[in-house]
Amino acid sequence: MENIGFIGLGIMGKPMCLNLLKAGFKVTTYNRTKSKLEEVVGAGAKPADSPRQVAEQSDIIITIVSDSPDVEQIVLGKDGVIHGAKAGSVVIDMSTISPSVTQNIAARLAEKNVEMLDAPVSGGDTGAIAGTLAIMVGGKKNVFERCLPVFEAMGKTITHVGSNGRGQTVKLCNQILGSVTNMAVCEAILFAQKSGVDPDIMIEATKNGAAGSWQLANLGPKMAAHDFAPGFMIDLQQKDLRLALEAAREMHLPTPALGLVHQLFVGCQANGEGREGTQALVKSLQRLAGINE
Numbered sequence: 286m287e288n289i290g291f292i293g294l295g296i297m298g299k300p301m302c303l304n305l306l307k308a309g310f311k312v313t314t315y316n317r318t319k320s321k322l323e324e325v326v327g328a329g330a331k332p333a334d335s336p337r338q339v340a341e342q343s344d345i346i347i348t349i350v351s352d353s354p355d356v357e358q359i360v361l362g363k364d365g366v367i368h369g370a371k372a373g374s375v376v377i378d379m380s381t382i383s384p385s386v387t388q389n390i391a392a393r394l395a396e397k398n399v400e401m402l403d404a405p406v407s408g409g410d411t412g413a414i415a416g417t418l419a420i421m422v423g424g425k426k427n428v429f430e431r432c433l434p435v436f437e438a439m440g441k442t443i444t445h446v447g448s449n450g451r452g453q454t455v456k457l458c459n460q461i462l463g464s465v466t467n468m469a470v471c472e473a474i475l476f477a478q479k480s481g482v483d484p485d486i487m488i489e490a491t492k493n494g495a496a497g498s499w500q501l502a503n504l505g506p507k508m509a510a511h512d513f514a515p516g517f518m519i520d521l522q523q524k525d526l527r528l529a530l531e532a533a534r535e536m537h538l539p540t541p542a543l544g545l546v547h548q549l550f551v552g553c554q555a556n557g558e559g560r561e562g563t564q565a566l567v568k569s570l571q572r573l574a575g576i577n578e
């Protein structure tokens with residue numbers, strides 16, 4: 286079994302790391318905030334003082350931090366992974382970041398004969414805990430195959446989608462699909478309410494038909510019940526939509542629906558709802574309609 290390095294014990298990273306330990310992998314780990322190490326060290330992981338130290342002791346180094354500059358800092362910065370990684374080792378970045386930044390990091394690592402896979406995930410904290418994440422992987426096929434047992438400890442639907450950066454591209458497609466569908470659900474809920482139809486009845490009647498979706502079945506009832514507690518926070522969603530809009534701009538690809546839903550979420554953020562769940566998008570549309578509930 287290969288030795289694993291794990292960097293970033295946040296909402297997603299901690300349960301993913303625990304699942305690797307459960308599967309029998311030896312894990313060396315680093316987290317910027319030391320208190321978050323406790324649980325994984327208690328479960329058998331070995332703590333390290335820097336990403337560099339993690340890399341020195343590992344064959345496969347996983348990172349799952351926040352945004353593109355954070356991955357750049359962890360991998361390429363002072364005391365970063367690149368300074369400790371052995372030739373032939375693999376860096377797997379499971380954060381959601383920019384496809385072009387990913388490609389640059391992969392090129393820098395390749396100069397040191399270190400492989401890279403981008404492997405962003407979908408499935409939220411519940412999928413991370415259950416080990417059922419969808420993992421979209423970009424990079425060389427043979428490196429993907431080498432790392433498959435590691436992915437299988439954390440996820441269920443594991444797909445090699447192409448070369449470096451393509452995993453991030455597919456993850457951003459996932460975010461376009463989810464957020465634009467969310468906007469349609471908000472409109473249908475308000476349309477039902479304003480017409481005098483109970484939104485829960487509308488959801489029951491439509492969710493298994495051709496217009497059904499995960500967003501309708503899961504976010505719709507929360508909108509109807511005014512339950513805005515986060516599963517996935519608006520602020521994080523906005524980071525992903527910004528990445529998708531930037532990538533679309535680089536390609537000169539118009540994405541009008543994506544632009545609109547991003548702007549409606551800006552309205553939520555301006556009203557202090559950035560830490561609420563993405564179903565709070567409905568509040569942005571309620572404000573436009575003058576609905577005060």
Ligand code: NAP
Binds near residue numbers: 316355410516517
């Ligand atoms: P989170 O709970 O905020 O955790 C972020 C982790 O990254 C923490 O361990 C944090 O360290 C570390 N970090 C961030 N910037 C850093 C830096 N510059 N240097 C060192 N460490 C840094 O976030 P999360 O929800 O786990 O999300 C992680 C990634 O997964 C994001 O890219 C997110 O978009 C993606 N994702 C999240 C979900 C979800 O439902 N939450 C679903 C799919 C994908 P500290 O502990 O020191 O802050």
